[in-house]
Amino acid sequence: MSLDAVFSALRFAAERHQAQRRKGGREIPYINHPIDVATLLVTVAGVTDPDLLAAALLHDTVEDTDTTLDELSLLFGEHVASIVAEVTDNCDLPSDERKRIQEVEAPFKSHPARLIRIADKTSNVSDIAIHPPPAWSVERRRSYFEWAARVVGAMRGTNAPLEAAFDAALAKARASIA
Ligand code: ZN
Secondary structure, three states, rough: HHHHHHHHHHHHHHHOOOOOOOOOOOOOOOOOHHHHHHHHHHHHHOOOHHHHHHHHHHHHHHHHOOHHHHHHHHHOOOHHHHHHHOOOOOOOOHHHHHHHHOOOOOOOOOOOHHHHHHHHHHHHHHHHHHHOOOOOHHHHHHHHHHHHHHHHHHOOOOOOOHHHHHHHHHHHHHHHOO
């Protein structure tokens, strides 16, 4: 796969997430989040693999839109689809159980999946600290930040600069509710 596939993944994700906005109540287009995740991978983690960047851009399409893994496999190849599958929660489970499973399974994920997860948590923790979802209490934000810290903590040794970026985002997030 090459760079043009990265841009088709971006276009595909933008279309699928088109009607969605980030939770912060600022009407920020959802696609900004996968773009942030892919940007962190390029600029902080030093990723250049187009499959990994395409998977980063597509990482929430199966969980949050009607996209299927078969569709991703057909359009972007089995490798990209398998990375997205690894970072897709089982939506049939209640949210607490999904969170628990994410934490327990984190250390056993492939290297590409761990990179996407850490960048994902970095983006989410920053966004929630800067633009807290209006319905989220301080306690709910605190519990999200501490859960994200445990998930990333379970994947230490994946990519030092990316983990440092997460730590910086977490420190700001903790300070925002202190
Ligand atoms: Zn995400």
